[in-house]
Amino acid sequence: MPIVKNLSRAVSQLLQSSGCGCGISIVPVRCIGVSPRQVASDASFHSVSFAESDHPRVLITGGLGQLGVGLAKLLRKRFGKNNVILSDIRKPADNVFYSGPFIYADILDYKNLREIVVNNRITWLFHYSALLSAVGEANVPLARAVNITGLHNVLDIAAEHNLRLFVPSTIGAFGPTSPRDPTPDLCIQRPRTIYGVSKVHAELMGEYYHYRYGLDFRCLRYPGIISADSQPGGGTTDYAVQIFHDAIKTGKFQCNLKPDTRLPMMYIDDCLKATLEVMEAPAEALSMRTYNISAMSFTPEELAQEVQKHVPELQVTYDVDGVRQAIADSWPMNFDDRNARRDWGWKHDYDLPELVTTMFSFLGSDSRIAQAN
Numbered sequence: 537m538p539i540v541k542n543l544s545r546a547v548s549q550l551l552q553s554s555g556c557g558c559g560i561s562i563v564p565v566r567c568i569g570v571s572p573r574q575v576a577s578d579a580s581f582h583s584v585s586f587a588e589s590d591h592p593r594v595l596i597t598g599g600l601g602q603l604g605v606g607l608a609k610l611l612r613k614r615f616g617k618n619n620v621i622l623s624d625i626r627k628p629a630d631n632v633f634y635s636g637p638f639i640y641a642d643i644l645d646y647k648n649l650r651e652i653v654v655n656n657r658i659t660w661l662f663h664y665s666a667l668l669s670a671v672g673e674a675n676v677p678l679a680r681a682v683n684i685t686g687l688h689n690v691l692d693i694a695a696e697h698n699l700r701l702f703v704p705s706t707i708g709a710f711g712p713t714s715p716r717d718p719t720p721d722l723c724i725q726r727p728r729t730i731y732g733v734s735k736v737h738a739e740l741m742g743e744y745y746h747y748r749y750g751l752d753f754r755c756l757r758y759p760g761i762i763s764a765d766s767q768p769g770g771g772t773t774d775y776a777v778q779i780f781h782d783a784i785k786t787g788k789f790q791c792n793l794k795p796d797t798r799l800p801m802m803y804i805d806d807c808l809k810a811t812l813e814v815m816e817a818p819a820e821a822l823s824m825r826t827y828n829i830s831a832m833s834f835t836p837e838e839l840a841q842e843v844q845k846h847v848p849e850l851q852v853t854y855d856v857d858g859v860r861q862a863i864a865d866s867w868p869m870n871f872d873d874r875n876a877r878r879d880w881g882w883k884h885d886y887d888l889p890e891l892v893t894t895m896f897s898f899l900g901s902d903s904r905i906a907q908a909n
């Protein structure tokens with residue numbers, strides 16, 4: 537009996553001292569052996585100056601996709617080049633490799649990921665690895681592994697090492713039974729893609745770890761993101777990037793969605809600005825841990841008309857892809873982001889005309905450079 541009494545006293549002391557005031561805060565540490573694999577100890581980014589160590593030490597997973605390189609650039613400007621490590625399972629292009637620390641990290645390899653976090657004293661993690669909506673439907677087992685099992689690894693490591701964790705969600709986390717115009721932060725979420733299901737899972741797991749273990753989890757639901765210097769990775773909103781390239785290269789664009797398919801979209805600079813802002817927001821400002829963010833909504837027809845103001849000869853035809861169309865028809869048409877605007881001052885800079893002008897000034901100057909060489 538004394539043993540039972542002592543045990544229950546110890547448990548109740550543990551509960552009382554829990555960090556988030558919501559119950560048990562023991563972090564979910566996995567029992568694993570020591571991995572023999574080491575990150576090269578002479579890597580230049582291991583030696584940080586004293587001043588640099590005041591900043592967060594950042595790891596970006598899945599960083600070689602459409603968004604990660606731009607995020608690394610923004611964070612390096614803010615926190616110093618050597619404090620931001622880009623990672624992926626792909627081989628980086630020369631300009632990316634030489635622009636700052638890069639490391640191989642497979643999010644399905646728990647030990648390796650943990651080792652990277654420990655050896656590099658990571659304090660903030662941006663978890664960008666994922667299979668997007670269209671490629672996810674083409675390979676459900678892989679999407680399930682990367683988007684769900686990978687997330688579990690990241691969550692456990694983040695909780696164990698007290699990281700601030702950012703995981704992006706998406707308009708794709710909603711489905712045909714969600715209100716679509718506009719879609720609020722809190723409503724029915726019954727997506728019908730593995731991508732959407734995995735993102736709802738990520739939102740819920742992240743919030744659960746926050747309330748259960750005190751994990752500093754922060755999540756934004758991104759619209760379709762449009763960028764000039766990086767290619768999208770197989771999503772339903774990819775057409776809105778492709779149209780710019782085709783307008784410049786061939787003057788012809790074949791759209792895989794119907795002309796009147798309305799979806800929320802955002803220029804990459806706004807998306808990355810929001811991501812940094814929500815990560816820097818004081819915890820007291822966040823009344824929620826998952827926020828919609830919005831900038832504009834348009835249809836392929838409306839985008840084409842705006843593009844034609846710059847390339848009047850552009851010819852647009854439609855050859856609808858059934859899989860992508862069904863996905864798009866189940867997604868929000870307009871996103872309600874009033875909570876983000878109220879809580880941490882979110883404000884977008886780019887509407888459709890500015891987006892199109894910016895894309896052309898970027899791609900135009902690029903194509904002039906290509907011609908000159």
Ligand SMILES: NC(=O)C1=CN([C@@H]2O[C@H](COP(=O)(O)OP(=O)(O)OC[C@H]3O[C@@H](n4cnc5c(N)ncnc54)[C@H](O)[C@@H]3O)[C@@H](O)[C@H]2O)C=CC1
Pocket residue numbers: 597598599600601602603604624625626641642643644663664665666667668682686704705706707757758759760761762767768769770771773
């Ligand atoms: N681009 C967009 O329009 C939107 C993106 N998001 C989210 O933002 C995040 C980044 O998106 P993108 O850069 O567009 O995605 P992307 O598809 O372009 O890049 C994803 C990256 O994940 C990497 N990856 C795949 N398996 C991996 C593994 N086992 N370990 C480590 N990395 C792995 C890929 O190599 C790829 O570079 C994703 O989580 C996505 O769901 C959300 C809404 C919109």
Ligand SMILES: CC(=O)[C@H](N)C(=O)O
Pocket residue numbers: 668669670706707708731758759760761770771772773774
């Ligand atoms: C909106 C997204 O999450 C992505 N661009 C996709 O279309 O899958």
